[in-house]
Amino acid sequence: MYPVLRVARPTNDLAALLPFYRDGLGFAVVGQFEDHAGFDGLMLGHAQAPYHLEFTRERGQIAGGAPSADHLLVLYLPDAAEWTAAVQRMRAAGFAPVPAHNPYWDQQGLTFEDPDGYRVVLQRAAWTQ
Template structure:
């Protein structure tokens, strides 16, 4: 059995993150919850992947996002045509690439900033580790 990874992060506004990760990046909404002990949230990923992202908001609480240019989620897309489709989908939803803090990521990929200022890289390369 392969372990599963959940990356959880709070936000002040789920709507813009949902549009970025679901509509722009093309992740599937795997589940959501409302008013679960004062929290609302959504889980996004690919149904067969051993990971997913969870974004939560807590009613009555504001969080201070603390992204830096090196807070990255990297998606390796080795098939060039699949990578191009992902880049075109981001562009079609109004998301333009930003210059990566580390120039390595700009050589074979595009970096995007989500509505909270965290960054996602679409890397046109195989995962080699």
Template sequence: MADSPPLLKAHLRIARPTPSITALLPFYTSGLGFSIIGSFTGHAGFDGVMLGHASLPYHLEFTQQEGHDVGRAPTKDNLLVFYLPDEEDWTDAVQRMEKAGFESVKGWNPYWEGDGKVGGTKGRTFEDADGWRVVLWKGGWKV
């Protein structure tokens, strides 16, 4: 038996369906700076793309199935949160999103704005083409 649980060594894939991979790509590549690290077409009726970076212990996967409309995000509180402890990195990430044409939106939970306003001082929330949201948080995650 190992000293630590096997999941502590795992690479994480976060996967979800989308009605249009093409509509999502600019948000995650030009905006957030992910690279396409893999893709497939026509696998049992599914197409997919994996986004990430070779050095990351996670990646995102988006799939679409012809003729199947998965709709938009179920709520405005479905979030991916990226904690950026370095203020310059956070500023660069926010500016990259804005330069790519994505404006921040008011977070459903005001905590993620940092001060309860769009363009908060601690967090910025951005919404992708499917209505799923990403928070860029200025600060590290604390237990």
């Protein structure tokens, strides 16, 4: 058995991230909190996935944006119809692809940038180890 994965990072604006991850990428809100020791947070995930994303905002602090254009979250979607639907959902939510910093990701995928400058690749390929 493998552990459940939570990827957590700070943001300055939780509300700005919600349309990108919920409406565009199709994540569901699985939890949220306000003023927990000075932090507000939002967790998003998929019902059957062993991972979720957590975004936090520390009151009175400024979180930096993405350190570089090559800090990525890559979602592998090997089924062509599922990949196309995911891309269409991102576009319908108002998000356009951006050129990948590393051209490898443009070969079989599209890259989208969230309001904080972090990038998500929708990769039309199977995960291989």
